[in-house]
């Protein structure tokens with residue numbers, strides 16, 4: 001059995017991109033925030049947290065895109081290739097021309113699927129992720145084909161050669177796969193203490209919002225299926241994803257992620273509609289089968305008022321901790337232990353039938369703890 005709070009996956013992004021609005025505050029390569037960015041040797045469109053990130057980026061992909069970033073960012077807006085277009089292009093540039101041919105990618109994907117090794121760093125592993133081509137309309141495929149050709153033309157600008165069909169084909173494949181498999185990289189944005197807080201006015205947890213800074217492809221994290229009542233949550237340490245448990249997982253039980261539609265915040269009809277449109281499946285998790293209510297209609301824990309009362313006090317203490325940043329972060333792991341204790345107590349009490357509001361609340365606080373720890377952490381070496 002794995003209890004809430006445990007870390008079960010740590011994965012470095014196969015490829016990642018930084019959103020344009022963060023290019024002056026975050027590292028182009030590892031996506032960590034940085035106070036004094038190190039510039040590229042040749043362009044003024046990117047900044048890095050260290051010379052190591054700059055040199056790794058150059059050797060891997062930046063040598064091909066250097067000087068083109070402003071155009072590529074404009075392309076994501078004007079031609080609507082979106083961040084997945086940029087991420088697909090980054091993946092191809094990292095893979096290098098020798099791995100771009102479909103035959104090579106397929107044989108690499110084959111090795112990944114039949115062999116014992118599922119290697120995040122292997123382009124074939126990324127290539128093997130599902131793209132749902134058969135379920136896509138002709139209009140959808142045509143639009144993605146145009147995007148693939150357009151992005152290829154950027155990289156080939158001025159070389160006078162025939163269009164690189166191999167590159168465009170590989171891009172088209174990833175442009176179908178990434179809407180289902182790419183992950184958002186986000187940090188928590190904490191309001192300044194002077195804004196919402198006073199001794200009597202507590203910060204609302206809703207005010208501490210995730211702020212999307214980029215996107216990444218993580219083949220291992222992508223293996224997790226969806227549940228509207230997930231047992232894990234993932235948080236970004238720059239371009240490293242860490243998956244932590246938020247609900248007890250018994251031996252043999254599947255690990256479930258959430259694809260953005262939780263039972264407490266979206267009703268069953270909306271969840272099924274959105275999951276069908278973006279991911280092409282119907283969800284049969286417990287909240288969907290039993291039609292669990294939204295948070296506001298979920299019963300409270302009447303039988304155990306001792307838990308409810310203690311929880312109210314501890315959550316208020318936690319809000320003060322977040323509010324009076326930066327004294328709080330050192331105590332965040334302490335908060336994780338405190339709140340996972342509540343989950344254990346509720347899960348172990350057979351007289352309690354889930355869902356109850358207190359259980360959902362504790363999970364939300366835990367998610368904030370994990371995200372704050374990730375946002376405030378130094379680089380994770382993976």
Ligand SMILES: [Zn+2]
Nearest residue numbers: 027030049053
């Ligand atoms: Zn960096």
Ligand SMILES: [Zn+2]
Nearest residue numbers: 040043066067
């Ligand atoms: Zn450059």
Ligand SMILES: [Zn+2]
Nearest residue numbers: 228283285288
């Ligand atoms: Zn569901």
